[in-house]
Amino acid sequence: MSFPLDLDLETLRRRRSEKWVSYPADVLPLFVAESDVAPAPPIAELLSAAVANGDFGYSADADGLRDVVSQYYTRFGVEAAPGDVMPVYDVGVGVRAVLREFLTPGAKVVHHVPVYMPFPAWIRRSGHEPVGVPFAEDGSINLPAIEREFESGARAILLCHPHNPSGRIHPQSELAELASLADSYGAIVVSDEIWAPMALPGHEFRSFLAASNTARKVGFAISSASKTWNLAGLKCAWVVTGNRAQYTLPPYLAGACGHLGSLAARTALTEGEPWREELIAALGENVDLLGRLLEEHLPEARWTRPESTYVAWVDLRAYPALGDNPAKRFLSEAKVALSPGAAFGEGGAGFVRINFACNPELLTAAVERIGEVARGAV
Ligand SMILES: Cc1ncc(COP(=O)(O)O)c(C=O)c1O
Structure with a gap:
């Protein structure tokens, strides 16, 4: 054991x-x-001290978290500036915020099936229409099916990378092709990377944003410490925007981040290795x-x-x-x-x-x- x-x-x-x-x-x-x-001992110590001190107020840690996440994401092949990082309440909030801000209401959003259960509901709640496509026969990203949906008006894909439930880490070559395809239709790629730090022995995870310059142009990576360090109830996640010049998220999103969640996430990324x-x-x-x-x-x-x-x-x-x-x-x-x-x-x-x-x-x-x-x- x-x-x-x-x-x-x-x-x-x-x-x-x-x-x-x-x-x-x-x-x-x-x-x-x-x-x-x-x-993780450093997180347990941090939270015990916060409890002893009644430190249960609003989060004022957005800048600290931005710095830490931008450094952390270099391990996944992404050079992000702190300003590219937007703290959010949880991954679902981050996904819905990106879709709401940058897509026309009612637009179709593609996702693979089977997939983490709330994806279609998240898309609907952001005012858009979910369209599920199966993976290709060999388990790879189904570029032809995605292209058909882009042809018929879809303007985003919500990717699960690594994929829940299969645990697949999509290869960078497929992600680069997906990025080019999305770019050619003026679509965005929202990559749910909540499992990013969880590559199992013998595997390596690289972000969608690391796949190519085009991936950065069209992409958002949304992640959290919540799966890896088991902090889901504390509520803290972040969006890394590949192309901040074009896509700026509203700053109020950071205000809803859980105070203890943000402190715990920062400790996880800096001391939880x-x-x-x-x-x-x-x-x-x-x-x-x-x-x-x-x-x-x-x-x-x-x-x-x-x-x-x-x-x-x-x-x-x-x-x-x-x-x-x-x-x-x-x-x-x-x-x-x-x-x-x-x-x-x-x-x-x-x-x-x-x-x-x-x-x-x-x-x-x-x-x-x-x-x-x-x-x-x-
Ligand atoms: C792929 C994926 N995204 C998001 C979540 C949940 O994230 P959050 O609670 O931050 O919305 C999970 C939880 O298992 C998940 O597997």
């Missing part, structure tokens, strides 16, 4: 976040993208473990090892008795909560998403339990 994924169930059940209150105590929760990590490395090593071990467990308990399951994220996208269609929604049966019969594939849109029926950012003992128990249901399924 390796730090920081070594917390036991009793400790975790004292949490009151979504992962731990959504189901009764006999259910193992491996659904929502929260991780079961012990907090040793902890992040330990997390990535532990997750690498969990991916290997998950592979072995699937082979043993669900031998007909198909999956591609994720290159990033802490979620695995598992195809269970070779178990027809489990039906279109295996997660439903796993919940009622195995007392294991997974994310149902269909929630990720077209192409997701018969799949489940497994969150493997947990103690290996929990992961083992969960896969053993769902394996038993799959074996007995009629």
Whole structure:
């Protein structure tokens, strides 16, 4: 069992976040993208001091965060000035703000399917029309399908990079082609990079903005410390604008950033690297473990090892008795909560998403339990 994924169930059940209150105590929760990590020590110290001091006021840290994010993004191949960074409340707010500011109301916005569930809702809430396109047969970005949508009037693509739920890090060559395509239609590319610091062992993440000069011209990268350091409830994210001369976001966005979220994010990016490395090593071990467990308990399951994220996208269609929604049966019969594939849109029926950012003992128990249901399924 390796730090920081070594917390036991009793400790975790004292949490009151979504992962731990959504189901009764006999259910193992491996659904929502929260991780079961012990907090990074510098963040825990920062937050304990803030609590002791009642430091719960408004955030006044936008400039500090801008400096830190602009430096941090160099590791993803992007030279951004602090002024290119806009702190925002969360990634969803950042996505909606960009779409609202820079697209004509009602314009079509393309996204791949299956994808992180709120994408179509975010697009609708910004006053636009979502259009889902499947990935190409080989799993790559579907440039011909995207071009067809641009031809019929779409003016933006909302990219998930790395992709949730598949964990794919899109190669820079594909991103450069996407950038050229978008540019030729006067479209923008909004790259949700919330999982950027989570490349798994053997993989490297580079931002969409690093793909080419054209990518910078048409692109926005939106990221946060919230997935990697498990800070989602503290509310802080940021937009990195590739082309600030053309696209300027309204400064009021920074005012809604969570005060503790901003301080914690800054600490994560400046002092959280040793902890992040330990997390990535532990997750690498969990991916290997998950592979072995699937082979043993669900031998007909198909999956591609994720290159990033802490979620695995598992195809269970070779178990027809489990039906279109295996997660439903796993919940009622195995007392294991997974994310149902269909929630990720077209192409997701018969799949489940497994969150493997947990103690290996929990992961083992969960896969053993769902394996038993799959074996007995009629
Ligand atoms: C791709 C992606 N974007 C955004 C989010 C959520 O971001 P936020 O809570 O900052 O809106 C998640 C959460 O899992 C995610 O996977």
